[in-house]
Each structure stands twice: as C-alpha cells, then as structure tokens.
Amino acid sequence: MTAITERDVPFEGTTIHLYEGGEGFPICLFHGSGTGAATLSNFRAILGPLASTFRVIAADLVGYGQSGLKPAEPYFDMAMWSRQVAHVIGLADAPRVGLIGHSLSGALVLKAAAICPAVAGVVTTGTMGVAAPRRHGSRGWVFPETQDQLLAQVRNTVTDPSLIDTAELDRRRAVLDRPGYRDYFTRMFDGQQESFIGASAVTAGELAAIRCPAILFHGNDDRSFAPEATSIPLARGIADADVVLLANCAHSVALERPERFLDIVTPFFRRCATAA
Structure with a gap:
C-alpha cells in the first residue's frame, strides 16, 4: 500500500497538519467536527487505497487533530x-482537484x-449543510469528562461498535488532553447547537453555483x-448530484463502509480527472 507521510504547514498564525501520499489527480480530504476528531478518525480506512490511485492530501482542521x-x-x-x-487546494498546485468532506x-x-x-468533483459523507436540528437524542458537541463518555x-x-478500538x-x-484544549473546545461550542448547525448551512445560491x-x-x-x-435536499439543489444511502451504516461512512465507498468514489474521481 502507498505510504502516507505527515507534515505541518503554516496558516494564519497557527499550523495545519497534513497527511499526503500517492501521485496523479489530487484529492483533498477534510474530516468532521466530533469530539477529538481528526483525519484518521474518519478516513484511516481509505487514505492508503485512495493514494494507490490518486494524490491524497488530507488535512486536520484548525482546532482539531494535530493541527494548531x-x-x-x-x-x-x-x-x-x-x-x-x-x-489546502492551493497546496495541491494543480489545475483540477477533487474534494471529500465529512459532516461539517x-x-x-x-x-x-x-x-x-x-x-x-466533490464527495460528502454524513454531511451537514442545512439549518436543521440534529436527530432527537444526538449527543452533540459536549466535552467528555470520562473515558466512558468519550466511548x-x-x-x-457507527453501527458496529467494534470499529471504535483502543487506538x-x-x-x-x-x-x-492537550494543554488548554478542554477550555478551547468548550468555548468553541459555547452556545445553542442550532446556531452552529445553522452557521454551516449551504445556501440555495451556493448549491446552484456548483457546476x-x-x-x-x-x-x-x-x-x-x-x-x-441534509444530503437529499442538498443534492436537489445541485445540477449534477447523486445521493448514495448505505445500509448498516451510521455517521462515519468511510470508516464503516470503506469498500463500498471506494467502489463508487474511485471511478468517480477518475472521470473527474479526465473530464473536459
């Protein structure tokens, strides 16, 4: 399997942690905003396989993972x-790129x-983007005080709890456990969760502009x-969009159904790379 390397790049007074590997058409990946989330949380099952066909550039969001x-x-x-x-798109330094984004x-x-x-070409998994509330009973962005709460x-x-291992x-x-991070995360989500969900909304004009x-x-x-x-109404606003609903799968699509995800995404990005 193609090796994945890591490095940090400066960005707006802090740093972005990158995972990179492979050659060819570049695909940039961005993870979600769950507690303690990072690139490997969402994409560890697909980074290597994607890098065997494409150039992969995956970034921890600022405030998450190993980014500053x-x-x-x-x-x-x-x-x-x-x-x-x-x-990160600019770091690809290529005329055409693909994007993958999870949740936020x-x-x-x-x-x-x-x-x-x-x-x-753009791919989303378990996406946000609509000013709608979470499903009833969702835990939301709450800092876990114990390991059991984090678990x-x-x-x-996920639907399969065995996927959440000790690693x-x-x-x-x-x-x-980074110094000061508990306060940072708590202040990041200090307010009504509906306001954060609403802030992520993709407008009708933005959807219509996706060509x-x-x-x-x-x-x-x-x-x-x-x-x-979320995904279904968002897709209706995009001129060329398909929705893939996966059985036996919860929020972390690329972790829980990596083979099915790759079966669809690999030929999709091959077509994107060669489209006029």
Missing part, C-alpha cells in the same frame, strides 16, 4: 475553515465547489443527521 489552535475567538469559524480548505466539512467542500473553478460519543457514529480512543484522547458533479453519501442509520434532512 486558532489564536483568537471565535473558535467555531466557518469562514476561517473555508479559507483553510482553499489553502461536507458543508465546507460544497461551499468550496461553488466558488473554486479548480474543483472537478459513548464515538460509538454513536481510536487513544488518538482522540491525545487531542482532548462539477457531486456524490453525497449518507448512512441510513445516521444518528446525528438524517439523510432526509
């Missing part, structure tokens, strides 16, 4: 994360596709955001 923290509030900052997406970053990559002519939060993203919990705990093809994946068992409330 935002120097000043607001820490939940869609405009800043959108600039981060644009910066699904909204970010859709917004990027609306304004960046270099985006040749419950992360298991909520994944240790990776998330390493993020959460590249799109695939919106969603697990039928997603306990955070229902496909009927």
Whole structure:
C-alpha cells in the first residue's frame, strides 16, 4: 500500500497538519467536527487505497487533530475553515482537484465547489449543510469528562461498535488532553447547537453555483443527521448530484463502509480527472 507521510504547514498564525501520499489527480480530504476528531478518525480506512490511485492530501482542521489552535475567538469559524480548505487546494498546485468532506466539512467542500473553478468533483459523507436540528437524542458537541463518555460519543457514529478500538480512543484522547484544549473546545461550542448547525448551512445560491458533479453519501442509520434532512435536499439543489444511502451504516461512512465507498468514489474521481 502507498505510504502516507505527515507534515505541518503554516496558516494564519497557527499550523495545519497534513497527511499526503500517492501521485496523479489530487484529492483533498477534510474530516468532521466530533469530539477529538481528526483525519484518521474518519478516513484511516481509505487514505492508503485512495493514494494507490490518486494524490491524497488530507488535512486536520484548525482546532482539531494535530493541527494548531486558532489564536483568537471565535473558535467555531466557518469562514476561517473555508479559507483553510482553499489553502489546502492551493497546496495541491494543480489545475483540477477533487474534494471529500465529512459532516461539517461536507458543508465546507460544497461551499468550496461553488466558488473554486479548480474543483472537478466533490464527495460528502454524513454531511451537514442545512439549518436543521440534529436527530432527537444526538449527543452533540459536549466535552467528555470520562473515558466512558468519550466511548459513548464515538460509538454513536457507527453501527458496529467494534470499529471504535483502543487506538481510536487513544488518538482522540491525545487531542482532548492537550494543554488548554478542554477550555478551547468548550468555548468553541459555547452556545445553542442550532446556531452552529445553522452557521454551516449551504445556501440555495451556493448549491446552484456548483457546476462539477457531486456524490453525497449518507448512512441510513445516521444518528446525528438524517439523510432526509441534509444530503437529499442538498443534492436537489445541485445540477449534477447523486445521493448514495448505505445500509448498516451510521455517521462515519468511510470508516464503516470503506469498500463500498471506494467502489463508487474511485471511478468517480477518475472521470473527474479526465473530464473536459
């Protein structure tokens, strides 16, 4: 399997941690905003396989994973994360790129596709992007005080709890235990959750401006955001968009159904790479 390397790049007074590998058509990946989330949380099962065919550039969002923290509030900052997406696209240094975004970053990559002519294709998984509430009973963005609370939060993203192993919990705990991070994360989501969901909304005008093809994946068992409330109405606003609903799958699509995801995404991005 193609090796994945890591490096940090400067960005707006902090740093972005990157995972890179492979050659050819570049695909930039961005993870979601779950507690302690990072690139490997969402994409560890697909980075290597994608890098065997494409050039992969995956970024931890600022405030997450091994990226640096935002120097000043607001820490939940869609405009800043959108600039981060644009910066990573620029690092690809290519005339055409593909984008993959999970959950919060699904909204970010859709917004990027609306304004960046270099985006040749966009894929989302369990995306946000509609000003609608979470499903009833969803735990939301709450800092876990105990390991059991963290385990419950992360298991909520999958139907198969065995996918959440000790290594994944240790990776998330390493993020959460960074000095000052508890306060940082708490202040990031200090307010009504509906306001953060609303801030991620992709407008009708942005959807209409997306001219590249799109695939919106969603697990039928997603306990955070229902496909009927997010992926399906978002796709209706895009000229060339397909929705893929996956059985036996919750929020973390690329982790829970990596083979099916790759079966669809690999030929999709091959077509994007060669489209006129």
